[in-house]
């Protein structure tokens with residue numbers, strides 16, 4: 001019997017997870033907290049238990065589990081992604097190729113056009129954000145009918161992908177699978193393993209099918225607009241990608257990018273009806289900067305500090321991933337006198353970090369004002385040399401930081417600024433919106449709710 005250590009970092013200084021203002025490294029030896037006793041605490045709303053422990057034991061603490069070693073998340077890495085998906089790949093040559101591929105697609109400069117590659121996708125984001133606003137207008141009948149905006153947000157982020165990514169979240173949350181923790185279970189048939197295998201097959205069928213289709217069109221020399229799949233197909237030889245690699249990479253993009261951005265749109269829609277004064281101030285900013293004859297665009301963000309701040313505050317209050325993807329350190333190291341042995345599982349506890357009263361006074365209050373002076377994009381903030389100055393940790397930290405953040409923040413900006421531009425949002429009397437419960441074990445979105453969307457203007 002081996003034991004392994006899960007270390008939760010929740011300090012305000014999390015470069016590489018543990019370089020924080022952390023004072024206490026607590027080892028809770030088994031059997032005081034064996035997996036049998038701790039596991040149930042960590043299955044539903046685990047961030048609350050971890051927040052409680054952070055307050056009790058300090059911002060860095062560890063937990064020894066009296067079972068076998070966990071080097072990777074078996075279900076996610078081996079069963080669903082067949083050892084290939086970027087999110088579940090350990091740091092190795094394969095990961096470097098995939099991560100490079102991803103950052104080239106989304107973030108790096110397109111050298112020919114002298115612009116970030118994300119510019120190339122902006123027209124798609126722009127169009128989807130417009131369709132979302134039109135959808136909400138039609139379904140809500142300009143405020144006459146109550147509307148649940150969640151399906152429209154999901155549609156905006158691709159409906160099929162949303163279904164697959166939800167299943168992915170439910171199968172592979174950071175602390176949700178016994179099968180990840182108990183290697184013996186990995187060798188025998190089980191419900192969770194079968195579910196993971198089914199999901200793998202669905203992903204390969206869905207995304208593999210799209211890749212085949214585009215491949216055939218390219219072979220027939222048909223025009224295929226620039227897109228992710230075309231880029232992958234064109235670089236497959238150079239990057240040594242086979243069909244399964246490409247299918248799983250596409251799955252990782254979809255899973256990484258759909259539930260997450262849709263979730264922020266949904267939390268915004270659930271939160272904002274309770275704040276008419278914040279909406280009024282946002283409308284005033286929109287009238288002044290954008291006017292009523294056009295929709296806000298990505299270029300407007302720098303001139304609209306208040307809506308920029310609203311978005312950061314939604315992300316602070318409702319990060320879809322309170323617990324970051326578990327990481328494992330490849331070497332022993334000592335941090336401020338605390339020895340952290342090789343193969344420690346490190347989990348970033350952003351719930352506690354986002355609710356740190358030192359950094360965010362009155363942390364449970366939704367208050368965009370706290371970000372008014374912060375003009376950085378989150379992707380810029382993530383690169384600040386002083387991590388204490390970062391806006392929040394929604395996109396993770398370190399070299400595994402979300403490679404899709406450039407796209408994500410544009411998408412979120414376009415949708416939220418346009419929703420504010422088009423609508424005044426109200427709660428429905430007698431139908432309180434629950435902001436405490438949420439759907440999803442790992443990626444969080446609100447439980448179903450309905451609101452009313454009154455049109456501010458319909459000139460688009």
Ligand code: HEM
Pocket residue numbers: 086087088089099102252253254256257258260261264320321324325394395396397399400401402403404405407408
């Ligand atoms: C609001 C939107 C998003 C949020 C909150 C988010 C959050 C995250 C987080 C917390 C991680 C883990 C970082 C870590 O391991 O420390 C991550 C990784 C990742 N994200 Fe995102 N993400 C978002 C949007 C996107 C988009 C739009 C894409 C793709 C189009 C994407 C693709 C990925 C991928 C592929 C990884 C894995 C990187 C790796 O393990 O090396 N994400 N994201």
